[in-house]
Amino acid sequence: xxxxxxxxxxMFVQEKEAVTLDCTYDTSDPSYGLFxxxxxxxxxxxxxxxxxxxxxxxxxxxRYSLNFQKARKSANLxxxxxxxxxxxxxxxxxxxxxxxTASKLTFGTGTRLQVTL
Amino acid sequence: xxxxxxxxxxxxxxxxxxxxxxxxxISGHTAxxxxxxxxxxxxxxLIYFQGNSAPDKSxxxxxxxxxxxxxxxxxxLTIQRTQQEDxxxxxxxxxxxxxxxxxxxxxxxxxxxxxx
Numbered sequence: 302x303x304x305x306x307x308x309x310x311x312m313f314v315q316e317k318e319a320v321t322l323d324c325t326y327d328t329s330d331p332s333y334g335l336f337x338x339x340x341x342x343x344x345x346x347x348x349x350x351x352x353x354x355x356x357x358x359x360x361x362x363x364r365y366s367l368n369f370q371k372a373r374k375s376a377n378l379x380x381x382x383x384x385x386x387x388x389x390x391x392x393x394x395x396x397x398x399x400x401x402t403a404s405k406l407t408f409g410t411g412t413r414l415q416v417t418l
Numbered sequence: 419x420x421x422x423x424x425x426x427x428x429x430x431x432x433x434x435x436x437x438x439x440x441x442x443x444i445s446g447h448t449a450x451x452x453x454x455x456x457x458x459x460x461x462x463x464l465i466y467f468q469g470n471s472a473p474d475k476s477x478x479x480x481x482x483x484x485x486x487x488x489x490x491x492x493x494x495l496t497i498q499r500t501q502q503e504d505x506x507x508x509x510x511x512x513x514x515x516x517x518x519x520x521x522x523x524x525x526x527x528x529x530x531x532x533x534x
Contacts, residue, residue: 332519404466405463406523411460
């Protein structure tokens with residue numbers, strides 16, 4: 302079974318609009334962390350935002366926020382006021398704390414976001 | 419530099435040859451990871467080091483793949499008898515280490531391996 306599912310292979314958004322990128326996860330571990338990364342066409346992986354399973358508040362970092370719905374096991378990334386430079390692949394990833402070696406991140410297949418004028 | 423450094427950035431090799439990929443993590447980062455990314459796909463975990471031990475090698479696809487790390491520094495990923503399906507970008511990442519569960523991975527720019 303997939304641990305991280307990103308169902309949107311591609312998304313389009315107009316500049317200055319907000320966009321939500323979906324991520325659902327599957328774990329029986331009560332302790333876990335969720336990460337979002339951006340990968341522009343240059344190939345570098347850029348860390349955007351983190352949400353812990355016990356965090357009471359949704360994480361925010363500038364124009365990025367995480368819509369964390371624990372009961373639904375979803376951790377959607379919201380980008381507000383999209384910019385042309387936001388065009389990239391976006392990956393959701395999870396770290397399970399108590400399962401085996403608690404360090405690797407498991408990644409989803411990604412969503413390609415294209416920001417248009 | 420302050421980031422994760424990988425070399426070479428590009429490697430073209432003939433099928434059947436061995437290759438070594440190098441990763442220099444961020445200073446002070448005790449954890450080091452190798453991932454593989456095939457064209458247009460997500461990241462596939464290969465191996466994780468904490469210091470110079472490898473508690474998780476579960477992602478190595480076959481015994482042709484091996485990795486080592488000296489101290490809390492450089493790591494090399496070796497692929498023996500390369501096959502065409504080994505063609506991919508190999509990404510190295512480091513983080514502050516075990517127990518710091520919110521610590522993100524910081525990635526290098528990768529080595530693009532092409533097996534002809």
